[in-house]
Amino acid sequence: MPLLFNLRQLDIKNLHLKGELPLEDLDLELTDELVHANKPLIYDLEVQKLEDSILVQGTLKLPLKLECARCLKAIEGAIDLRDWACHLPFEGEDPVIILNDSVDLTPYIREDILLSVPQHPLCEPDCRGLVSPRKDLKTSGEQESKTSAAWAELNKLKF
Numbered sequence: 206m207p208l209l210f211n212l213r214q215l216d217i218k219n220l221h222l223k224g225e226l227p228l229e230d231l232d233l234e235l236t237d238e239l240v241h242a243n244k245p246l247i248y249d250l251e252v253q254k255l256e257d258s259i260l261v262q263g264t265l266k267l268p269l270k271l272e273c274a275r276c277l278k279a280i281e282g283a284i285d286l287r288d289w290a291c292h293l294p295f296e297g298e299d300p301v302i303i304l305n306d307s308v309d310l311t312p313y314i315r316e317d318i319l320l321s322v323p324q325h326p327l328c329e330p331d332c333r334g335l336v337s338p339r340k341d342l343k344t345s346g347e348q349e350s351k352t353s354a355a356w357a358e359l360n361k362l363k364f
């Protein structure tokens with residue numbers, strides 16, 4: 206279930222939304238291979254209707270599994286937005302999308318979570334990284350010989 210609320214309910218009173226948003230719905234496209242999410246996002250939000258907009262405030266927390274960018278050690282981490290606020294105007298350049306009287310907060314949450322993904326995670330600030338980088342050199346060497354073998358095949362075809 207995406208994180209929806211109904212505007213008609215909001216007409217009566219402020220809404221308190223609390224729960225977990227499954228990763229399938231959050232649908233984060235984490236491009237950094239050092240950052241992994243394997244638990245749902247935890248939210249605790251207060252939604253109120255203002256004259257010309259909706260205001261959402263509260264906390265968002267997404268547990269993360271990180272890998273140190275230098276030594277690849279696993280680190281427990283989290284994106285923890287304690288004073289998250291989202292202002293959704295009814296009109297203007299970027300109005301809130303309302304479908305069947307409902308507003309889906311998922312895209313707004315996704316955007317701000319992605320902006321908060323840790324860059325270049327480290328197990329400790331002065332991590333010295335892997336002692337020997339030999340493994341990497343070996344791999345790139347293998348790739349090179351594969352490439353030249355492929356070129357040799359291509360050359361054979363030409364003649």
Ligand SMILES: [Zn+2]
Pocket residue numbers: 273274275276277278327328329332333334
């Ligand atoms: Zn490290």
